[in-house]
Amino acid sequence: MPRSGIRSFPRTDVIPKKVAAPRRRDADIAYEAIEALISTMVLPPGSPVVEAEVSERVGLGRTPVREALMRLMSIGLIVQQPRRGLLVAPIDLANHLDVILTRRVLERVIASCSARRANAAERQQIADCAERMVAAAARDDLKAYMRADHDLDVANHAACRNASAVTAVVPLVTQCRRFWYAYQHAGEIREGARCHALLAHGIARGSEAEAVQGADALMDYLEAFTRRVIDN
Structure with missing residues (x-):
């Protein structure tokens, strides 16, 4: 048994036939990539978020990146300020x-x-x-x-x-x-x-x-x- 006491389970379950995973949307990939940049402080609070620069950084088109940025705004990780554009939200x-x-x-x-x-x-x-x-x-x-x-x-x-x-x-x-x-x-x-x-x-x-x-x-x-x- 591992030192931490977590029980290991024998792999006795029947393994089903593999099914190809559905293709992930570019907007979802962009969301995860940008979220990771923000959550790991690569893009710290107050950083400007420029759509073209982010698109180049994550290697995806501006349409999926725009959708991802809208989702990040909806959960409060990105904010829009007058005359300053999009910014990484501060930590409260x-x-x-x-x-x-x-x-x-x-x-x-x-x-x-x-x-x-x-x-x-x-x-x-x-x-x-x-x-x-x-x-x-x-x-x-x-x-x-x-x-x-x-x-x-x-x-x-x-x-x-x-x-x-x-x-x-x-x-x-x-x-x-x-x-x-x-x-x-x-x-x-x-x-x-x-x-x-x-x-x-x-x-x-x-x-x-x-x-x-x-x-x-x-x-x-x-x-x-x-x-x-x-x-x-």
Whole structure:
């Protein structure tokens, strides 16, 4: 059994015939690329967002980029100001506590649904992602840690089969990720990995109560992190 205590599941499920994944829309690809630039602080708060420059940077046409920018405006990551055009939105320290408060409710729903609805392969994938986070944190590999964090979110959101909760939580996850990148000096990735492991452990065991406790532990960690940033 792995050191973090996450149960590994034997791969006894029947593997279905592979079906070609549907082609992704350019607007969706553009959205993910621009969102990553913003959430990882490559484009810091206050940066100008010029459609032509962004289009060249992500290697996509201006029409899908324009659609992506409109979506990012709708969730508050990009703002439009008179005479200044589009800008990356500032980080509101006080409002971030409300972001976490709202996200806590949604994460509890998603954790509960995943624990109840995930199949064996999804439980194993979630456990594997958490193990990667724990290992990356142990060697202080921030890049690998954040990649595993993202993969765990994707796996958890797919396993919960609750599209409305996922649609509501994704913008909040992005805001939390950007906040973490901006103030990571106040964070402790080993504690973050431990909390993610608790969540994954509950889902992997199929225990709704344990999964919800893990989600609460993760939100407690993010809230404490935010309060340290505010107090400093």
